[in-house]
Amino acid sequence: MKKQALWHPVTQMKDVEEHPLLKIASGKGIYIYDDEGKSYIDGISSWWTNIFGHANPRITEALTKQASTLEHVLFAGVTHGPAEELADRLVALTPDELTRVFFAGDGASAVEVAMKMSYGYRQNTGQPEKTKFVGLSDGYHGDTLGALSVCGHDFFSDLYRPIMPENISVQGPDCYRCPYGKTRETCEADCFEHMERTLHERAHEITAVFVEPLGQGAAGWRFYPALYLQKLRKLTRELDIHLAFDEIAVGFGRLGSMFAMDKAGVVPDFITMSKSITSGTLALSAVMTTDAVYDAFYGEFSDMKAFMHSHTYTGNPLACAVANTTLSMFDELDVIETNKPKYQHMRRYAAEKFGDHKHLGEIRSCGFISCLEFVENPETKAAFDWKKRIGFQIHRAALKHGAFLRNMGDVIYFLPPYVITEDEITTLIDAAYAATTEVLG
Numbered sequence: 001m002k003k004q005a006l007w008h009p010v011t012q013m014k015d016v017e018e019h020p021l022l023k024i025a026s027g028k029g030i031y032i033y034d035d036e037g038k039s040y041i042d043g044i045s046s047w048w049t050n051i052f053g054h055a056n057p058r059i060t061e062a063l064t065k066q067a068s069t070l071e072h073v074l075f076a077g078v079t080h081g082p083a084e085e086l087a088d089r090l091v092a093l094t095p096d097e098l099t100r101v102f103f104a105g106d107g108a109s110a111v112e113v114a115m116k117m118s119y120g121y122r123q124n125t126g127q128p129e130k131t132k133f134v135g136l137s138d139g140y141h142g143d144t145l146g147a148l149s150v151c152g153h154d155f156f157s158d159l160y161r162p163i164m165p166e167n168i169s170v171q172g173p174d175c176y177r178c179p180y181g182k183t184r185e186t187c188e189a190d191c192f193e194h195m196e197r198t199l200h201e202r203a204h205e206i207t208a209v210f211v212e213p214l215g216q217g218a219a220g221w222r223f224y225p226a227l228y229l230q231k232l233r234k235l236t237r238e239l240d241i242h243l244a245f246d247e248i249a250v251g252f253g254r255l256g257s258m259f260a261m262d263k264a265g266v267v268p269d270f271i272t273m274s275k276s277i278t279s280g281t282l283a284l285s286a287v288m289t290t291d292a293v294y295d296a297f298y299g300e301f302s303d304m305k306a307f308m309h310s311h312t313y314t315g316n317p318l319a320c321a322v323a324n325t326t327l328s329m330f331d332e333l334d335v336i337e338t339n340k341p342k343y344q345h346m347r348r349y350a351a352e353k354f355g356d357h358k359h360l361g362e363i364r365s366c367g368f369i370s371c372l373e374f375v376e377n378p379e380t381k382a383a384f385d386w387k388k389r390i391g392f393q394i395h396r397a398a399l400k401h402g403a404f405l406r407n408m409g410d411v412i413y414f415l416p417p418y419v420i421t422e423d424e425i426t427t428l429i430d431a432a433y434a435a436t437t438e439v440l441g
Contacts, residue, residue: 004016008021019396022034022040022399022404023035025037026054026055027042027046027050027054027055028053028054028055029053029054029055029417029419030042030053030054030416030417030419030420030424031054032046032054032404038402039402040399040402040403040404041402041403041404041416041420041424041427041428041431042054042404042416042417043398043403043404043405043414043415043416043428043432044404044405044406044413044415044416045276045280045415045416045417046280047275047406048217048249048254048275048276048415049275049276049278049279049280050279050280050417051252051253051276051279051280051326051417051418051419052279052326052329052417052418052419053417053419054280056279056419058325058329059279059281059322059325059326062321062322062324062325063281063282063318063321063322065321066082066317066318066321066322067318069317070317071317071318072313072316072317072318073317074312075103075310075314075315076310076314079315080315080317080320082317082320082321082323082324083103083315083317083320085320085324086101086286086320086323086324086327087101087103089324089327090273090286090288091288093258093259093327094259094261094271094288095261095267097267097290098267098271098288098289098290099289099290099291099294100288100289100290100291100293100294101286101287101288102117102286102287102288102289102307103284103285103286103314103315103320104285104286104287104311104314105283105284105285105311105313105314106142106274106283106285107141107142107246107248107249107272107274107275107285108141108142108143108144108147109142109144109285109311110248110272110273110274110285110286110287111141111142111144111146111147111150111210111244111246111248111272112142112144112146112147113272113287113309114208114210114244114270114272114287114289115133115146115147115150115208115210116146116307116309117270117287117289117293117297117307118133118207118208118242118244118269118270118293119131119207120296120297120307121207121242121292121293121296121297122207124296124297124305125296127207129204129205130204130205130206130207131205131207132167132168132202132205132206132207133149133150133165133167133168133206133207133208133209133210134150134167134168134169134170134195134198134199134206134208134209134210135149135150135151135152135167135168135169135170135209135210135211136152136169136170136171136172136173136195136211136212136216137152137169137170137171137172138152138153138172138174138216138218138219138222139151139152139153139172139210139211139212139216139219140152140153140156140212140216140217140218140219141210141212141246141248142248143156145160145163145164145165146164146165148160148164149164149165149166149167150167150210152169152172153218153219168198168202168206170194170195170198171191171194172191172194172195172211172216172224173189173191173222173224173225173228174191174222175187175222175223175224175225175364176222176361176362176364176373176381177381178191179191184225187225187227188227189224189225189227189228189231191228192228192231192232195209195231195232195235196231196235199235199236199239199241200239203239203240203241206239206241207241207242208241208242208243208244208269208270209232209236209241209242209243209244210244210246211229211232211243211244211245211246212245212246212249212250213229213245213246213247213250213260213261213264213266213268214226214229214250214255214260214263214264214366215249215250215255215260215366215369217249217250217408218408219408220371220373220408220409220410220411220413221364221366221369221371221408221411221413223364223365223366226263226264226265226266229264229266230264230265230266232266233266233267233268242268242269242270242293243266243268243269243270244268244269244270244271244272245259245260245261245266245268245270245271245272246271246272247259247260247261247271247272247273248272248273248274248275248285249275251271251273251275251276251277252273252275252276252277252326252330253276253330253335253336253339253367253368253418254276254367254368254369254415255366255367255368255369256336256339256340256343256366256367256368257336257367258330258336259271259273269289269290269292269293270287270288270289270293271287271288272285272286272287273285273286273287273288274286276326277323277326278319278322278323278326279322279326279329281319281322282316282318282319282322283313283319284316284319284320284322284323335418338418339367339368339418341422342368342418342420342421342422342425343365343367343368343369343370345422345425345426346365346368346370346414346416346425346429347363347365347370349425349426349429350363350365350370350372350414350429351363353429353430353433354372354433354436357374357436357440358378358440358441359374359375359376359378359440360372360373360374360375360378361373361374361375361378361381368415368416368418369413369414369415370413370414371411371412371413371414372411372412372413372432372436373410373411374390374391374394374410374411374412374436374440375410383410384410386409386410390410390439390440391407391408391409391410391411391412392407393439394407394412394432394435394436394439394440395407395412395435397434397435397436397438397439398431398432398434398435400435401430401431401432401434401435402427402431403428403431403432403435405431405432405435412432412436414428414429414432416428
C-alpha cells in the first residue's frame with residue numbers, strides 16, 4: 001500500500017491511523033461537505049478566515065473577473081489598481097495615525113515584516129542598542145522563527161529555541177485563573193505589573209512589544225480587559241517602545257468592532273492583519289504603521305535606508321481584488337451591526353445549554369467568539385490530564401453530529417462565519433453539546 005504523501009500541519013501523523021483525515025470535497029455557505037456528501041457546519045470559519053461563507057458568489061465573481069484581467073505581477077517598482085485601492089481603504093478604516101500599508105503573504109509573514117520595520121527604524125534613527133522584542137506568555141504570532149520568538153507557547157517554540165532570536169516573554173493576563181483573586185467585573189489589570197517591571201528595567205534594549213489585543217487565540221481564546229492595553233500604550237509611549245497589535249485573528253469584526261484596537265480605544269504603532277481580509281479565499285496579509293516609521297526608511301538611494309523585504313506574491317492582484325470586495329460587503333451588509341444579535345444569541349444559548357455541565361470551568365465570550373473550557377474540577381479549576389485529550393475527543397465526536405469544531409486543548413470554541421443564522425447557531429451548539437455528553441457524560 002502506498003504511503004500517505006501529504007504531511008499535514010500541527011498534526012501527529014500517527015493519529016491518522018486511528019483517526020482518519022476528514023476529506024473535504026466542497027463548501028457552500030456555512031457548510032463544508034466531505035467526499036461522501038456529509039455536511040458539517042464550519043464552526044471555526046476554516047481557521048478563523050471564512051466570514052461570508054464558502055463559495056460566496058460575490059467573492060467568486062470578483063476573483064474570476066480579476067483573474068481574467070491580471071492574475072499577478074511583481075510588486076517591486078510596479079503597482080496596480082487593486083492594491084492601491086485596498087491600501088487606501090485600509091487607511092480610511094483605521095485611526096489617522098496609521099498611514100502606511102505594506103502587503104505580505106500570511107499572518108506570520110506580516111509579523112516578521114513588523115519586527116523588521118521596528119528593528120530597522122532603530123538602526124536608521126541611531127538607536128542600535130534597541131534590538132529586543134517582548135511578547136506575552138501564551139501569546140501566538142505564527143510559526144516562522146522570528147514570529148515564534150515573540151510567542152509564549154513553549155509547545156510551539158521549545159524545539160527551535162537554539163535557532164530562534166532570543167527575545168523576552170512576560171507573564172500575561174489570565175482572567176479565568178486570576179492570581180490576584182479578581183473577577184472580570186472587578187479586574188483592574190493588576191497583572192500589568194509584570195510588563196511594567198520588564199519595560200522599566202529593559203527599555204534601553206527593547207524596540208517593540210507584540211500582543212494579541214483583547215484575546216489570545218491559541219491560548220484557548222483567553223480574553224482580557226482593555227485596561228491592560230491602555231496601560232501598555234501609555235507606558236510604551238513614555239519609554240519610546242513600539243507597540244504592535246497582532247489583529248490577524250481578531251480584526252475585521254470578530255470581536256464586535258472592526259478592529260480590536262477600536263474596542264480598546266488604543267492606537268498602536270503597528271497592526272498586522274490577515275485571515276478574514278479575503279474572507280478565507282486567498283492568502284494575504286498587511287502591516288499598517290505610522291509616518292514616523294515610514295520616514296525612517298525614506299531617503300536618497302545612496303543612504304541605503306530602503307526597507308529591503310519582499311515576497312514573490314506581495315500585493316497579489318487576485319487577493320487584493322477579493323479583499324476589496326470583502327470590505328465592500330462589510331459596508332453594504334452593515335456587518336458590525338448585523339452580527340450583534342447573532343453573537344448575543346450564541347453567547348446566551350451556549351450558557352443555557354452548558355451552564356450546568358459538571359465539567360464546565362468557564363464560558364467566555366467576546367463579540368462573535370464564544371468558548372467553553374472543560375476542567376476536571378470546576379471548583380478548583382484543575383485541568384484534565386492533557387494526555388486524556390478531552391477537547392480532541394469532543395472535536396472528533398462533533399463530526400458525527402455534523403459540526404466541525406477544532407479544539408484548543410480542552411477548550412471548545414464557536415467562531416462561525418458571519419452569514420450563519422440564529423437557528424444554525426442553535427444547531428451548532430446542540431451538536432457540540434451532544435458531542436460533549438458523549439465524551440464527558
